[in-house]
Amino acid sequence: QSALTQPASVSGSPGQSITISCTGSSSDIGAYDYVSWNQQYPGKAPKLIIYDVNNRPSGVSTRFSGSKSGDTASLTISGLQAEDEATYYCSSYGNSNFLVFGGGTKLTVL
Amino acid sequence: QLQLQESGPGLVKSSETLSLTCTVSGGSIRSSSSYWAWIRQPPGKGLEWIGSIFHSGSSYLNPSLMRRVNMSIDKSKSQFSLRVDSVTAADRAVYFCARISWTWHIDLWGRGTLVTVS
Numbered sequence: 001q002s003a004l005t006q007p008a009s010v011s012g013s014p015g016q017s018i019t020i021s022c023t024g025s026s027s028d029i030g031a032y033d034y035v036s037w038n039q040q041y042p043g044k045a046p047k048l049i050i051y052d053v054n055n056r057p058s059g060v061s062t063r064f065s066g067s068k069s070g071d072t073a074s075l076t077i078s079g080l081q082a083e084d085e086a087t088y089y090c091s092s093y094g095n096s097n098f099l100v101f102g103g104g105t106k107l108t109v110l
Numbered sequence: 111q112l113q114l115q116e117s118g119p120g121l122v123k124s125s126e127t128l129s130l131t132c133t134v135s136g137g138s139i140r141s142s143s144s145y146w147a148w149i150r151q152p153p154g155k156g157l158e159w160i161g162s163i164f165h166s167g168s169s170y171l172n173p174s175l176m177r178r179v180n181m182s183i184d185k186s187k188s189q190f191s192l193r194v195d196s197v198t199a200a201d202r203a204v205y206f207c208a209r210i211s212w213t214w215h216i217d218l219w220g221r222g223t224l225v226t227v228s
Binding site for chain 2: 001003034036038045046047048051052057075081083089091092093098100101102103
């Protein structure tokens with residue numbers, strides 16, 4: 001069970017949209033719609049922002065959306081705001097009751 | 111509102127055993143739609159799932175750690191625990207306890223506790 005692959009960093013200007021990719025395999029992302037995304041600020045616990053590929057928990061901004069195609073999931077943040085600057089982690093359920101994370105993507109708002 | 115709180119020594123000697131407990135408050139540890147989990151994060155690095163345990167006591171462990179890891183649950187105390195044997199410097203990390211839904215997303219995190227190996 002290898003870690004999911006995310007870009008180490010992405011950046012965007014306020015108001016723009018950015019997309020973070022998360023690539024897995026046919027044993028995890030490609031096999032199940034159990035992809036989630038967490039947002040983490042330095043020194044804080046992560047916070048769930050997307051679950052089951054494209055569902056938002058109550059209270060999470062509609063500017064966050066998720067999708068999946070084949071073995072790759074994506075997180076899109078529209079209308080970028082300064083408060084979105086954080087590290088984003090994808091995760092997926094994998095075969096044999098296993099949870100795998102991506103390496104994390106640091107988002108910089110320019 | 112349900113909350114999770116990690117507790118345990120912040121310093122463990124190399125080759126010894128790391129033991130942490132997570133206390134569940136404001137809700138039931140007996141939920142049939144959730145697992146309880148441990149995740150760790152070495153300083154400056156990414157997240158690693160250690161394992162998950164159901165209220166029945168059945169557990170799933172990360173194969174890369176399962177030879178050294180044990181998880182248990184004490185429903186009477188609303189606590190679940192983690193034990194990592196034979197720790198090394200590589201086990202230095204912030205350890206989070208968490209709740210995992212039946213679709214395997216982590217919908218609640220503890221604050222985390224830093225464990226250092228000397």
